[in-house]
Amino acid sequence: MSSKIELLAPGGDVDAIKAAIIAGADAIYCGLDTFNARNRAANISFEELVGIIRLAHQYQCQIFLTLNIIILEREFKSLAKLLSKLANTTLDGVIVQDLGLCYILKKHFPTLDIHASTQLTTHNIGQIPFLKKLGASRVNLSREMNLKEITAITAVADAEEVLVEVFVHGSLCVAFSGLCYSTSASVGNSGNRGRCSQACREEYETTPSGNNFPLNIKDNSAFFDLPALIEAGVHSFKVEGRIKGASYVHTVIDSFRKQIDGFIETGELLEDGERLYKVFNRDFSNAFLRGDLNQSMFIENPRDNSKYHAIDQSNAISVVQIHEVEQSLSDEKEQINSTVQDKIKHLSIEKRPLSLTFSGSLGQPLTITMVTEEFAKGATKPHELVKVFKTSSALIASKTNCIDKATIEKRFKSFNNAEFTLTALNTGEIEAGVGIAFKELTALKNDVAAFLNDGVSVLPEVTLPKLIHHAKSNPGAKAKLSILICDDSDINLSNVTNADIYFKLPDAYKRGCTKYVDFFKENPQLIPWFPSVLIGKDFDVALTILEQVKPRLIVTNNTGIAHRAYELGIKWIAGPFLNTTNSYALLAMKEEFNCAGAFISNEINHQQMRNIARPENFELFYSVYHPILLMTSRQCFFQQSVGCEKPRIDNGCMLSCDKSTSITNLKGVSFAIDKQKAGYPSIYNKDQFLNMEVINDLAEYYDGFMIDLTNIGAGDKQSPEKTALITQFEQLLSGEFTDTQSIENSLNKLVPESTNVQYHNGL
Structure with a gap:
């Protein structure tokens, strides 16, 4: 197993991805405009993805693609087309929630590395071999896990040769990921399809305990827990935030990069984490990681808390003092944004130019001189790359199957694609009246394609086998x-x-x-x-x-x-x-x-x-x-609704508490909160x-x-x-x-x- 500590960054759009690269991310996860669990993020096109992979690899940074939703039957045909395209890139992994997608990846796209999403709700040691058997090489654990539980799972994962990711910063769902149906049942926007409407951030009628945002919890941050996570065997430190912008991503990733590198070099945590409060946050908690679930995890402000933190830190009291703090923070945020934009402006994901010049005469092989650009590792500017390809057989005289411009264009125009702009396709140096077997022309094209694909042969498009609809074992039996x-x-x-x-x-x-x-x-x-x-x-x-x-x-x-x-x-x-x-x-x-x-x-x-x-x-x-279950949580729903005498949740709460109450949103819709003995607190629809x-x-x-x-x-x-x-x-x-x-x-x-x-x- 790898001993390297990976810093995994979010990339909701191209600028955020560039910001993560320049800030020192080891890997970035991002989504296309389909099949991903952050529909509200800007996301990227396939063409942009190809350029992003190339750019990231120049900086020794990996790219993982989020395909982390449940998949519908009708979508597999178009999904197979997408996966066929992805298999011919140098993408480093796909993040998956759906077991059916795991199945077709393992069976039909073995070159694509499978990462199990947090949406799979992985929280016990038995789930690691289950996911390994489905082809997963790494697993992102549920965010509710504490250090002791994480350590037990990483030990099993290590034996199974599966890497473990843990979220170390960003928004927390109050519900177990993958088990939240709140907006699916109420307004038809399924979180399992990337359309979460964030009911947990909504305002509700003031509860008996005096709260208006009873489901809203602080952001997660393990900034000062990195040594414990390293000791626990965690491979990847994952930052949440695909809806956040470039300045947020750069600030957080740069802060974590410095903290990780400083600890590895000195054995001490050198960063104070104050920069994390300069960008969007709901204040921070590491209570899940500590296994200390308490009332301080909740916050009444579901929006940006950075202003309130700055005011608290400055001890500002008067209106003038508060205004000065707010203005100073606004200026800092503008400066952060300006600095980040300046740092990323030279990073390009533009397609590479490609020219192909064909030459050859009777008795000589057909030759292609290919000219394109490539980047040396760490270089900011490309250099010209020239490569010559030849057929294994010589050109022969031909009157009917001559090699002409139309023949060449028909077979080589596909190089004008997501990776390259075909700037020239020159055939003027081919002698008239010569030809060659089409299979030789195809082999030549494949040689060029493989070279441009980092030496890997281009894989054919996969067509999924037709499914057989089997009848019931006893067709006449009633349900x-x-x-x-x-x-x-x-x-x-x-x-x-x-x-x-x-x-x-x-x-x-x-x-x-x-x-x-x-x-x-x-x-x-x-x-x-x-x-x-x-x-x-x-x-x-x-x-x-x-x-x-x-x-x-x-x-x-x-x-x-x-x-x-x-x-x-x-x-x-x-x-x-x-x-x-x-x-x-x-x-x-x-x-x-x-x-x-x-x-x-x-x-x-x-x-x-x-x-x-x-x-x-x-x-x-x-x-x-x-x-109709809306959500289940490891956190207590009663602390912020009707109140609870206990300041924190313990094992006795799980085994003995059997309360019930309700909360009502500002539209007047009520939801039942129910806690059975030995069960997790849950919220249900009124119907x-x-x-x-x-x-x-x-x-x-x-x-x-x-x-x-x-x-x-x-x-x-x-x-x-x-x-x-x-x-x-x-x-x-x-x-x-x-x-x-x-x-x-x-x-x-x-x-x-x-x-x-x-x-x-x-x-």
């Missing part, structure tokens, strides 16, 4: 009902239904907990349901349950559990929070991990579902009734998800439909009578009743506040 419970008292529901019963395991456990091992052995009819987030000792306990019970079947929303189930030969189904949206994700899970089935994402609409191809002997499921249409539309497509009877997310609302819900859904699924409208009316009365808008809107 079966399944139910999800989390309370021991609900086990007696097995007396009123033949439905499969999933039992939801908690997110957290007492140390050495064996309660659930005995519980599942005593109730073998129950199917364990593993949650999305299992950190540290909680993952260890979950593994113990899996390994000691060895159930016939599980549902898991956590890839670490999925990997262990695969190793143990336990049949597993991918849960709904793995957010499966395409056929290739299904193939990845089936072919790599022997997955038996999957819940299809509730974020997509009915037409997007229809296009997904079922693998052979694979079951498909869909949740038709459940609370339940209730989708009866899918049963009529796609009953032949799905093997099973699930209803969630856990009461989680209900807050103080009365939950529907569970037996009645089961009865009505079973009648609807049976297809034996002609008056389905009356059944639907009954369900609507049982669940008066409901919606299925996501089923229509999709992604």
Whole structure:
């Protein structure tokens, strides 16, 4: 494994990328105008990307491309075209969230290095071998991890030869990355598609604790924790900020560069970090990294805090003093911007000129003299590069297949592309009446292309094989009902239904907990349901349950559990929070991990579902009734809403707290905050998800439909009578009743506040 410490910078536009290069970034991550999780960033074109890669490599800086969203079925054709183009660049890596994209990269584009995005919510040691098997060479950990947890994961990653990235500076989401559906459910802008509307930064009606921005947390900064992160085995220090400008990027990267280099040289931290307050910030916290989750992580100002910091530092009191501080800061910011622009103005990503001159006579080979420009390492100006290429065979006399200008242009005009401007294509030095086999001409073109591609042969465009839409294993069988419970008292529901019963395991456990091992052995009819987030000792306990019970079947929303189930030969189904949206994700899970089935994402609409191809002997499921989760957090939602006596969150909070409340935005829409014992604080939509249409539309497509009877997310609302819900859904699924409208009316009365808008809107 590499011992080099990498400083990884954000690049939202060309100027920010140039600023990162000149500030000393070792690598930069940036996005194109499609397929990336920062639609609000300016982003770059493919042509600009090619120039950026060339420029960055002159400065020994790598470029990683963000393709970090979930992918829809219809997008893979155009995505394959893009990947074919990327495979013929010297791009250093692609950052990926979607398991289906991992699958096609590993299978069809092996030269592209795969980096697992933070959107994959990687937080336990079991997820590292899972991602390694999908082809990931590095993993960006969840931002909520503390140093002890990071150290445990890097040890496993090192053994697996996987590099670890950790965010060290920039904005923090209050929710677990990849598990935030707040704006997807409310306004159709999915964070998993790069369209987050930042509900956590919104103003809400003043809460009982007196806060107007109860979800807004400070920015992350590990500026003074770099030695501990190095000791923990972290390879890459990643700075957030693709929506930020060049002056921000340069200031932050230059500050971190000096801090890292100073520490490596002297063993001490030499920088005071004050420059970080001169550019956009919401004040800073390293509480996640310290494992000290407290109220000081929140801030009432979701916008730039630099002015308030400057005023505090200056002890300004009077209006005149405050104005002077504000003016001074404004002048400093203008100077920073001017200095950065001056530093980057000479950096060019313009296409290189290319001229090709063809010559040859009878009995001699056809020759190309190529003239272009190249940069020596660290040079600011290019020098001319001349290279001569020749065919292996000689030109022959020909009356019908002569080498002429039209023949040459037809085959060589493609060199006028994203990398080069074909300034000249000269054929005047070819003797008239001579020809050569077209395969020789093609070979000559390939030689030129390979030379211009750093000596690597140009790869042909990949066309993905046509997917086979397999039928159900039992095509005539009706979709079966399944139910999800989390309370021991609900086990007696097995007396009123033949439905499969999933039992939801908690997110957290007492140390050495064996309660659930005995519980599942005593109730073998129950199917364990593993949650999305299992950190540290909680993952260890979950593994113990899996390994000691060895159930016939599980549902898991956590890839670490999925990997262990695969190793143990336990049949597993991918849960709904793995957010499966395409056929290739299904193939990845089936072919790599022997997955038996999957819940299809509730974020997509009915037409997007229809296009997904079922693998052979694979079951498909869909949740038709459940609370609509907006976000789950490791932080406490009650501190800023109703208040809490505890100044910080501890393990006892996770295990014993079971509060509920609500917050209301300025549009008058309320959201339930719910905390179950041994669960993470979560926010839910006011409506339940209730989708009866899918049963009529796609009953032949799905093997099973699930209803969630856990009461989680209900807050103080009365939950529907569970037996009645089961009865009505079973009648609807049976297809034996002609008056389905009356059944639907009954369900609507049982669940008066409901919606299925996501089923229509999709992604």
